[in-house]
Amino acid sequence: xxxxxxxxxxxxxxxxENALENIKPILEKNNVKKAAVFxxxxxxxxxxxxxxxxxxxxxxxxxxLFDEIPREPNYIQVQEIIDRFKTSGCDFIVACGGGSVQDTxxxxxxxxTDEYGVKELLDDPKRAKKCIKSLMIPSTAGTGAEATxxxxxxxxxxxxxxxxxxxxxxxDYVILxxxxxxxxxxxxxxxxxxxALAHAIECFTSNKANPFSDVFSLRALDMILNNIMDAxxxxxxxxxxxxxxxxxxxxxxxxxxxxxxxxxxxxxxxxGKYHIPHGDSNAILLAPVMxxxxxxxxxxxxxxxxxxxxxxxxxxxxxxxxxxxxxxxxDIVKGLDIPTSLxxxxxxxxxxxxxLVDAGMQQQRLLVNNMRPVTPEDARRLYEEIL
Numbered sequence: 326x327x328x329x330x331x332x333x334x335x336x337x338x339x340x341x342e343n344a345l346e347n348i349k350p351i352l353e354k355n356n357v358k359k360a361a362v363f364x365x366x367x368x369x370x371x372x373x374x375x376x377x378x379x380x381x382x383x384x385x386x387x388x389x390l391f392d393e394i395p396r397e398p399n400y401i402q403v404q405e406i407i408d409r410f411k412t413s414g415c416d417f418i419v420a421c422g423g424g425s426v427q428d429t430x431x432x433x434x435x436x437x438t439d440e441y442g443v444k445e446l447l448d449d450p451k452r453a454k455k456c457i458k459s460l461m462i463p464s465t466a467g468t469g470a471e472a473t474x475x476x477x478x479x480x481x482x483x484x485x486x487x488x489x490x491x492x493x494x495x496x497d498y499v500i501l502x503x504x505x506x507x508x509x510x511x512x513x514x515x516x517x518x519x520x521a522l523a524h525a526i527e528c529f530t531s532n533k534a535n536p537f538s539d540v541f542s543l544r545a546l547d548m549i550l551n552n553i554m555d556a557x558x559x560x561x562x563x564x565x566x567x568x569x570x571x572x573x574x575x576x577x578x579x580x581x582x583x584x585x586x587x588x589x590x591x592x593x594x595x596x597g598k599y600h601i602p603h604g605d606s607n608a609i610l611l612a613p614v615m616x617x618x619x620x621x622x623x624x625x626x627x628x629x630x631x632x633x634x635x636x637x638x639x640x641x642x643x644x645x646x647x648x649x650x651x652x653x654x655x656d657i658v659k660g661l662d663i664p665t666s667l668x669x670x671x672x673x674x675x676x677x678x679x680x681l682v683d684a685g686m687q688q689q690r691l692l693v694n695n696m697r698p699v700t701p702e703d704a705r706r707l708y709e710e711i712l
Contacts, residue, residue: 330535332582333492335461335472335499340571344502348377351460351498352384352417359387361415363430364422365394368464371508377421377462389413394426397486397596397603399479400443403429407436407443418459421505423517424468424603427461428476431494434459443478443489450489460498464505466556466569467517467604469524469577471499477593477603485597485684488691495581501574503567507560514557515661516604518569522549522657523607524576526615526650528583529629530622531694538583541575547633548572550653557661587699588614590691591707594684601671608663612655613710617703621696623647667712681708 339347352360360381364374369392381388391410395402410433420430432443437456446453461471470476474492479485506514525546528538549572555565591614592606601609619626623643630638630646640646664670682704686692692699 330533330537330582332537332578333474333495334578334581335496337497338499338501338574340501340567344500345377345380345462345504347500348380348419348460349384352381352386355417355458357384357386357417359389359413359415360417360419361389361391361410361413361433363391363394363418363420363426363433365396365426366392368422368426373464373505373508374421377419381419386417389415394422394429396425397479397600398425398429399481400447401481403432403478404443407433411437416457418457419462420459421462421464423463423465423513424470424477427463427468427470428478430459430461431470431496432476432478432489433457434496435491435493446489446491447478447480447487450491453491453493455493458497460500461496462500462502462505463570463573465509465513465517466506466566466573467520469521469573469580471496471501472574472577473580475580479597483597483684484594484680485687486593490690492581499574501570503563503570506566506570507563511557515663516602516608517573518549518553518557518604519608519611519658519661519663520604521545521569521573521576522553522654523588523611524580524585525549525572526629526654527585527588527694528576528579530618530625530696531583531586532696533583533694534625535582538579542579542583543629543632545572545575545579546629548575550633550657551635553657554660584694585691586614586695587618587692587707590688590695590699591685591704593688594681595667595673597684598677598680599667599671599673605663608658608661609665609667609711610707611658612651613707615651615654617707618695618697619647619651626650665711673712675712678705678708678712
C-alpha cells in the first residue's frame with residue numbers, strides 16, 4: 326500500500342431524481358454561447374438526447390452536434406473529430422455517452438491547440454493543458470470515464486489500446502441520471518457493468534491501494550456485486566440502475582487514487598487487435614486474474630467478503646472468504662452470458678498467443694500495480710486459459 330496518496334475528482338457532481346435538470350444552470354453560470362454535444366448515433370437514435378439538448382437550448386446556447394464517434398475509436402479517428410471541433414467556435418463541451426464518447430470529449434478539452442495532437446500525447450501525455458470546460462453525462466453504468474483522468478484510444482499500427490493519462494482531463498461537471506441507462510440493452514449493460522466491477526476490485530487489490538481509494542473502491546464493489554444482476558436483467562429496476570451508475574462513478578474515482586491491474590493490462594490487446602468490447606475483455610480475464618492473484622490478495626479479498634456479503638456469512642477463514650468472492654465474480658460473468666472463450670466467441674487463433682503476450686507485457690503502467698508480479702510466462706498461461 327502507498328504511503329503517500331492523493332485524490333482528484335470532478336468539481337461538481339449531480340445525481341438523484343431529475344438530475345438532468347442541472348444542465349441549464351451549469352451552462353448559464355458558465356455563460357455558454359455554443360455547446361459542442363458529443364454523443365453517438367446509437368444513443369441519438371433512442372431519443373435519449375432530445376431532453377438534454379432541449380435544456381441546453383433553454384440555457385440560451387447554440388448546439389453543435391458531434392454524433393459520429395465510433396465505438397472503441399483509434400487515435401486517428403479521435404484527431405479527426407478534434408480537428409472539426411477546432412473550427413466550430415464552441416465554448417463548452419457536453420458529452421452524453423459511454424467511455425468512447427467521454428474519452429473523445431476529454432481529449433478534445435485538451436487539444437484546442439495546434440501545438441500537439443493525440444498522437445503526441447501517446448508519447449508525452451503530461452504536456453497537455455485543459456483548454457475548455459466540460460460536462461459528462463454517462464449513458465452506461467460502467468466505464469467511470471466521467472471520473473477519471475484517462476482516455477483510451479486504439480493504436481492501429483501496434484494493434485493495441487493505450488491509455489493517455491493526464492489529470493487535466495478530470496472534468497468540471499458530472500450528471501448521473503439513471504434515466505439515461507433505463508433502456509440500455511442488456512448486452513451493453515452487462516459489459517459496462519462488469520467493467521465497473523473490474524475497476525472496483527482491481528483498485529481495491531492494487532499495489533497502489535490506499536485509504537482514499539479504499540473508501541471508493543470498496544463501496545463501489547459492494548454496490549455493484551449486489552445490484553448488477555437486477556440492473557441488467559430488469560428494465561424497471563431503477564433503484565439498482567441508479568446504484569450501478571453511482572458505483573461506476575465511485576470506481577472511477579478510485580482509479581484516480583489507485584489504479585487498475587493485470588485484468589485491464591492484459592485486456593488491452595484484445596480490444597486493440599480483435600476489437601472485442603472493453604467490458605467483455607475485462608470480463609473474460611476477471612476471474613482468471615483474480616485466481617492468479619489470490620495468494621497475494623487474500624486478505625483484501627477477505628475484507629471484500631466482510632463488506633459485500635450481507636445476511637448470514639458462512640465463510641470464516643481468509644481462504645474461504647477469498648474463494649467466495651472470486652466465485653461470485655465468475656458467477657456474475659456467466660449469469661450475464663458474457664462469453665469467456667476467445668477462440669469460440671471471437672475467433673482468436675491460438676497461434677496469436679505470442680502477440681498477446683508481447684502486447685500485454687507492454688502495459689507496464691498497469692502491470693506494476695498488480696500485487697503478484699506478472700512474468701511473460703504468467704501472461705501466457707492466463708491467455709491460454711481463456712483461449
